[in-house]
Each structure stands twice: as C-alpha cells, then as structure tokens.
Amino acid sequence: MRHFLTFFVALSIAGATLMDELVGQNEGKWRLKSHNGRYLSAYMKVAIFANFPYTTPDDMGKDQQWTIVKVKDTEVAFKASNGQFIRHTLMGGTDLVWNADEWEMWIPVKNGGGTWSFRSRNGKWLSAYRWNKVELQPENLRSLEKYPLKEILGIKRVLKSYNGKYLSSKPCFDCWFWETRPETQTWISGPAEQWIFKSINEHEVVLQGTNGLYVKHNNGDSAGYGDVADEWEILTPVKNSDGSWSFKSRYGKWLSAHQERKVDFMPENKACEHWWIEYLSTLCSGCDGRPTTLPWIVGKTENWTFKFINDHEIALQGSNGMYLNHNYYNQAGYGERADEWEILTPVENKDGSFSFRSRWGKWLSAHRSNFIDFMPENKACEHWWIE
Structure with a gap:
C-alpha cells in the first residue's frame, strides 16, 4: 500500500480558508514532513544532480525550507530556498525548475487529522511512498490511520506463514558459513520463533528476534539481519482482509515465505506474503x-x-x-x-x-x-x- 506525502504544516483557524492556512501564516514558509518522518528537501546531500526534490532526515537546513506560493484561487506552487519550483514531469516523477507554469501548479487538499495532500493539474498526487523519492501517484490513499499497530506492538509473538511454518531466527539450514538469515521452521522449538515488533513511528515497525537482530531487506531482495534499526530494517505492516498481516519494506517489496525455507522479499502482496501473528503462553x-x-x-x-x-x-x-x-x-x-x-x-x-x-x-x-x-x-x- 502506498503512502502519500502528507504535511504537518498548519493549524486550523476559525473562518480561515485553505489558502489562508497555507499562505497567510508564517509568510507561507514551511517545512513539509512526510508519512515516514522525512522532510521534503530541495537537495539530497549525496546526490550528483541538484535539480530534484528528495526526502531527507530532519536537519533544519535551508534545503528543507519551502515557501508555498499562491498562484490562483485554488492552486499553489512549492518554491525552494534557491528559488526553484517543484514540477510534475511527463514520466510521473518530479524535478526542480525556475518558472512556475502549468506543470508546477498544485491543488491543496486538507485531510482528516490535519495533514495535507497536493494534486497536480494532471490529477496525480505528490507522493513520498518510496524511501527518498518524491513522485506522483494516481490516488490519495491517506492510509496512515489504517494501521492498528497496537494489535502487534510490544510483546513477543510468533509469525506463521501461509504454509503453516513459523518465522525463525535459528541458524539457517543451508547457509554458507558467512551467511545469517531468518528462515521458516515447521514447528515452534523455542525462543528462536519469538519476535518483538518495535515502533519506529506511527505506521512503521522493525521486527527483532530473540538474537537481538532485526529482519532486514538485503541487496538482491533476500531477508537478512541488521544490528540496528535503519532504512533496510524498517517495515510497514498492512492488515489483510483474511486477518493476516503483510510487511512492506521501504523499498516497496513484501516479506515472503514463497520458498521452502528461505525468507525473502517479493514485489507483490499475495498469499505467500501473508503472515498470521500468534500469541504464546508458557x-x-x-x-x-x-x-x-x-x-x-x-x-x-x-x-x-x-x-x-x-x-x-x-x-x-x-x-x-x-x-x-x-x-x-x-x-x-x-x-x-x-x-x-x-x-x-x-x-x-x-x-x-x-x-x-x-x-x-x-x-x-x-x-x-x-x-x-x-x-x-x-x-x-x-x-x-x-x-
């Protein structure tokens, strides 16, 4: 499920219009925070090119300072600190240009909960659903409130895959000597099948085993372990209609048990990517x-x-x-x-x-x-x- 760039930029004022809230306060100057806690930025510090917007961690720098400029009664433009504007490109991406014209116009929509979404003239929504990319998506899903994380956080659980096997942090069966990775086991044999969900923010978690390591989305889309909860370890839980859960990495792939024992990440959320979260007693x-x-x-x-x-x-x-x-x-x-x-x-x-x-x-x-x-x-x- 995609998440869209939602901005915590304004407080409601009695009698104020949307434009008053965005443009009239603070001279229209804001920082724009996305669903994943990252901020809209004019530059990425390690980027070769400087003409694309990205999302970056909070650093209070000028690259994260934006002016929301009223262009028409219902449209605005995003102006970076260097004077460039965010543009909707033909390929569904974004870049930065010097003039605010048709492709730089955005219609603001205020969502429930005080967040904002922005629609281009082509009907697409400004989105941060991928880790550091700022792109356009066809729908404004506004799904932050749809993740009942209280159901899974805090205490030890076991994760049962679609085929009845359990996610395990035991030493893997057919690994090379330098490899460590989670696998699925036929039964619960002990603490290795117990996992704790830890909250990163209001909609993302990490999955920590009793070995102290975190499930990680490795290069090549295999599942491995990380020592710290960083970009590759962070997952978005999605509750499916059958009562199971699926877990999407920040790179858009889903934790999967589609192979016999090996756990990896797949591009779609199908049956093999469904996990049932169960309690244990002693x-x-x-x-x-x-x-x-x-x-x-x-x-x-x-x-x-x-x-x-x-x-x-x-x-x-x-x-x-x-x-x-x-x-x-x-x-x-x-x-x-x-x-x-x-x-x-x-x-x-x-x-x-x-x-x-x-x-x-x-x-x-x-x-x-x-x-x-x-x-x-x-x-x-x-x-x-x-x-």
Missing part, C-alpha cells in the same frame, strides 16, 4: 493429562486461546481443545466445555502480568515446581506474563 496443555509448566516452548502445547464468556470473564482453551478448569482439591485440570469450573476472571497486576481467579475465589498458580493449581491469594506465584 503453560503446557499436553503433559501428564493436566496442565503443567515447562522452562521453554516445545511446540503447540504452549499455545492457548482466551475465549470470552462475558465482558469480564474468560475461559482458557489449550491447543488440545480442552479448557483449563478448577478441579477438586484446588488442582488445575481440564474440562471439555467452558462451564462454571472453567470460567476465570483476568486481573491485570501492576507489574504488567495477569492473574486469573476462578469463580470459587482461588487464583491460578505455579507455586509448585511444574504443577498448576489454585491458591487463595494473588501473590508472585500467581502472576502470569502473556507473550
């Missing part, structure tokens, strides 16, 4: 006929689903299809359906953990070595971290 649902705890994740037996009973109670279902219940003698056992003994009230503790109280007032507890039971008080042994 309970085992298939050990000795009753729930227990294990020091590591060995497979699906550590996966649990919270089923809502009402607005404050849940049931905890294991991958074996059974529900955790409060047995006689305050042991934890299984029930085939979510009834009185299987219903729990979750309580969030101050340390970020959760505790679970049965309808009989006892708390799910790991106070014994590897057995689960219910205790009368909510203390340290009754705290559970959901990962």
Whole structure:
C-alpha cells in the first residue's frame, strides 16, 4: 500500500480558508514532513544532480525550507530556498525548475487529522511512498490511520506463514558459513520463533528476534539481519482482509515465505506474503493429562486461546481443545466445555502480568515446581506474563 506525502504544516483557524492556512501564516514558509518522518528537501546531500526534490532526515537546513506560493484561487506552487519550483514531469516523477507554469501548479487538499495532500493539474498526487523519492501517484490513499499497530506492538509473538511454518531466527539450514538469515521452521522449538515488533513511528515497525537482530531487506531482495534499526530494517505492516498481516519494506517489496525455507522479499502482496501473528503462553496443555509448566516452548502445547464468556470473564482453551478448569482439591485440570469450573476472571497486576481467579475465589498458580493449581491469594506465584 502506498503512502502519500502528507504535511504537518498548519493549524486550523476559525473562518480561515485553505489558502489562508497555507499562505497567510508564517509568510507561507514551511517545512513539509512526510508519512515516514522525512522532510521534503530541495537537495539530497549525496546526490550528483541538484535539480530534484528528495526526502531527507530532519536537519533544519535551508534545503528543507519551502515557501508555498499562491498562484490562483485554488492552486499553489512549492518554491525552494534557491528559488526553484517543484514540477510534475511527463514520466510521473518530479524535478526542480525556475518558472512556475502549468506543470508546477498544485491543488491543496486538507485531510482528516490535519495533514495535507497536493494534486497536480494532471490529477496525480505528490507522493513520498518510496524511501527518498518524491513522485506522483494516481490516488490519495491517506492510509496512515489504517494501521492498528497496537494489535502487534510490544510483546513477543510468533509469525506463521501461509504454509503453516513459523518465522525463525535459528541458524539457517543451508547457509554458507558467512551467511545469517531468518528462515521458516515447521514447528515452534523455542525462543528462536519469538519476535518483538518495535515502533519506529506511527505506521512503521522493525521486527527483532530473540538474537537481538532485526529482519532486514538485503541487496538482491533476500531477508537478512541488521544490528540496528535503519532504512533496510524498517517495515510497514498492512492488515489483510483474511486477518493476516503483510510487511512492506521501504523499498516497496513484501516479506515472503514463497520458498521452502528461505525468507525473502517479493514485489507483490499475495498469499505467500501473508503472515498470521500468534500469541504464546508458557503453560503446557499436553503433559501428564493436566496442565503443567515447562522452562521453554516445545511446540503447540504452549499455545492457548482466551475465549470470552462475558465482558469480564474468560475461559482458557489449550491447543488440545480442552479448557483449563478448577478441579477438586484446588488442582488445575481440564474440562471439555467452558462451564462454571472453567470460567476465570483476568486481573491485570501492576507489574504488567495477569492473574486469573476462578469463580470459587482461588487464583491460578505455579507455586509448585511444574504443577498448576489454585491458591487463595494473588501473590508472585500467581502472576502470569502473556507473550
């Protein structure tokens, strides 16, 4: 999904027109910030040519200073500090020229949320959807608010590909000795299949493995690792209609599991680029006929689903299809359906953990070595971290 150059340049004033907001304030002088946190700039510091606009990191320099000039009642032009204007080229790109004529005219449109978009006379929109390029795109998608990042940020997840395999940071199966890269594994074998999404800005993330490294878009479109979260490690998450997620790099390619084990980046978001984000817990649902705890994740037996009973109670279902219940003698056992003994009230503790109280007032507890039971008080042994 493309993102369009949206500008945080003006505050609304009661009774003011769009032109008043853009041109009347601050003598029309603004810096224009794009969706990816970069700024519209007249020059790129390492560029050979100096007659193209780019987006560059924040440096407060004069190259990022623009004057929005009113040309007609509904059109403006962007004037750089050197006096040149942004032009819409025949090939759908942009460059800088000395005169403001037909191809230099832009119609400003104010979006919801206070951002702006700019349409050329040819109906295309000024866009920063690629890393440092400023181009024209046919639609103003304004999709920044469409990424519900709160769903995926902060805690450890596993990523299951379209073929049921899991993204893993284990040493790769068929790498050369100098290579390291993420692969897909058939099952969850431990921490190597756990990942954390870290926010870069309001719509971009990086994906960090338990090895401390970040998934990276390598040269040649293979997936590799980076030590720091930089341009090549930054991804835009997109939620698909089937409930899965896809991840687009800043270079317009999608994280893909289309090969047997190898993970790379592909130009289109199809089935092989869909990933399901799953939670993990540290309970085992298939050990000795009753729930227990294990020091590591060995497979699906550590996966649990919270089923809502009402607005404050849940049931905890294991991958074996059974529900955790409060047995006689305050042991934890299984029930085939979510009834009185299987219903729990979750309580969030101050340390970020959760505790679970049965309808009989006892708390799910790991106070014994590897057995689960219910205790009368909510203390340290009754705290559970959901990962």
